[in-house]
Amino acid sequence: MAIQSRSLVHVFRATIALLVSLVLLVQPAMAQSILRDAETEAVLDEMSAPLIKAAGLDPRNVKVVLIGDPSINAFVAGGQIVYMNSGTIMQADNANEVQGVIAHELGHIVGGHIIRSSEGMKTATGITILSLLAGIAAVAVGAGEAGMGIMAAGQQAALGKYLAFSRTQESSADAAGVDYLEKAGISGKGSLAFFKRIQNLEYRLAIPQDDSYGRTHPLSGERLAVLEHQYKSSPNWDKPTDPGLEERFERIKAKLKGFASDPKDTLRDYPERDKTEPARYARAYAWHKSAYPDKALEEVNALLAAHPHDPYYLELKGQILLESGKPNEALPALREAVDRTRAQPLISALFGHALIATEDPKNFEEARTVLRAAVTRDNDNPFAWYQLGVVYEREGDLPRAQLATAERYNLEGRSQLALANARQAMQGIKEGTPDWLRAQDIAMVSEAAVHEERRKR
Structure with a gap:
């Protein structure tokens, strides 16, 4: 038995x-x-x-x-x-x-x-x-x-x-x-x-x-x-894809490979003798990942020579300059990229980051304006909320810095940190205002999530 x-x-x-x-x-x-x-x-x-x-x-x-x-x-x-x-x-x-x-x-x-x-x-x-x-x-x-x-x-x-x-x-x-x-x-x-x-x-x-x-x-x-x-049997069988769409697809495919693949693999798949746009795009990311900013900029500048106002090439140039420790040089390219994409939120967040990275207080107001607009249009971007928290902190507005941080942690699923920051924000923001109510919402949601996490342990 x-x-x-x-x-x-x-x-x-x-x-x-x-x-x-x-x-x-x-x-x-x-x-x-x-x-x-x-x-x-x-x-x-x-x-x-x-x-x-x-x-x-x-x-x-x-x-x-x-x-x-x-x-x-x-x-x-x-x-x-x-x-x-x-x-x-x-x-x-x-x-x-x-x-x-x-x-x-x-x-x-x-x-x-x-x-x-x-x-x-x-x-x-x-x-x-x-x-x-x-x-x-x-x-x-x-x-x-x-x-x-x-x-x-x-x-x-x-x-x-x-x-x-x-x-x-x-x-x-x-x-x-x-x-x-x-x-x-x-x-x-x-x-x-x-x-x-x-x-x-x-x-x-x-x-x-x-x-x-x-x-x-x-x-x-x-x-x-x-x-x-x-x-x-469909009449669409032999219908070709729009050439413009195919060209844009090849660009993002190369971009993804350059971003996600090992640089050695990217440079093998897109050797320097290949002067096509997708190849240059992929290599720019590969060189940037390999910490060769000059070679990365050489590729991007070649792309911009053919398409001077392409917002995504401008975005990449600004990103390379910013992440190479040259935020002031990055601003013109990123500002134009923002303008030409009608303030696309992800590009705006990068621009806001560059403005803050200059460490020039004269740029903080513009950074706050750009980042506020970015999170209003796309509030699912933790990076933008992080940058907004940084600029609020630099300006001495600690409660709103805490609110932005709570937003970031809420998106990342870090309930305990979201709860703590939301509660701190509520103590410094006038009760009943939209920001106070938002902090209250995050606090309530996060508190419930924390209790649920503890229950499952």
């Missing part, structure tokens, strides 16, 4: 592990950081806007958020946000391939698949719990082996049920993606090419291609067979 009890505990633990795994399956974790870049976000917005409209959604409410991860992946995790790994862009051959990925993920959003995943998990969990109870009952009357067999079979049935549910959702998103590309007048060639790339990756990883039963997604071969017929 002791042996049966230990076996029962083992099976019970395995059953609990299965329930946890089902939860993880429907809540993809963002282990890597979110990457923010004004130019990249503008291009992704441009690429996705016709697809979002075709899906019946409002482009103002849907975001494509970039995750700093070199692997190929994209997913939704609730709301109207498509999360895309940076590796998806870096390994795509063209903009059309990324549009195919976005179309598929929009299918998940419109289909409410994250919400409906709870239905699949509920069914699977029900099977598991019933089999667990039946198994315990069998063990209780002395049928130990039969009881454990019932529980093991229940685990397998539950997992199979959930995986089948997940595969159905993926097939539904595939079909929706075809529809959105068709309505947007965009070719499915890129989507098909991207699925083939995934299939080739599966071959290299020796992932079995003969049985989809144990998978969350249909086999790539099965998907390709269905999609190829649908895409090739």
Whole structure:
């Protein structure tokens, strides 16, 4: 009986592990950081806007958020946000391939698949719990082996049920993606090419291609067979991508590689004999990362010679100068970049940082104005809030410096620090004012989060 009890505990633990795994399956974790870049976000917005409209959604409410991860992946995790790994862009051959990925993920959003995943998990969990109870009952009357067999079979049935549910959702998103590309007048060639790339990756990883039963997604071969017929029958099949969009995509792809890759790899992929714009862009980031500011500026200046007022090249020049300890020299380029992007918040935050870095009190008022405008238009930028806190502190406005710091920590999920700073801000700001009320909101939210964190310990 002791042996049966230990076996029962083992099976019970395995059953609990299965329930946890089902939860993880429907809540993809963002282990890597979110990457923010004004130019990249503008291009992704441009690429996705016709697809979002075709899906019946409002482009103002849907975001494509970039995750700093070199692997190929994209997913939704609730709301109207498509999360895309940076590796998806870096390994795509063209903009059309990324549009195919976005179309598929929009299918998940419109289909409410994250919400409906709870239905699949509920069914699977029900099977598991019933089999667990039946198994315990069998063990209780002395049928130990039969009881454990019932529980093991229940685990397998539950997992199979959930995986089948997940595969159905993926097939539904595939079909929706075809529809959105068709309505947007965009070719499915890129989507098909991207699925083939995934299939080739599966071959290299020796992932079995003969049985989809144990998978969350249909086999790539099965998907390709269905999609190829649908895409090739579309009048958009041979429709080329807008050359301007393709050019902008190649720029952000090179930019991402330069920013995210090892400089040696970037310089190998974009050797100095390559004088194209994407190559120079990538090398500028590689040289800057390698602490060769003169070589980085040489590349940027060559880009600006061809496009003197390009705001993103100006932004990079200002960034290189600022981070090389020359904030005063960075100001003209960054000020023009802000003007030409109509005060794009991310670029404005960098400009505000440069103004503060000059350590000239005459620049603090402008920095405060620029940063306040930046967080008003985009309050999800911890860096901008940090800089705003710095300028308030330099001006001697400690309560608002504490409020800005509370905003920053709140965005970063550091509830204890957000709570402390919000409470301190409330003590120095006049009660009932908008800033005091905002500090109160952060304090209440953070206090609840702190209590929840303590409860889970």
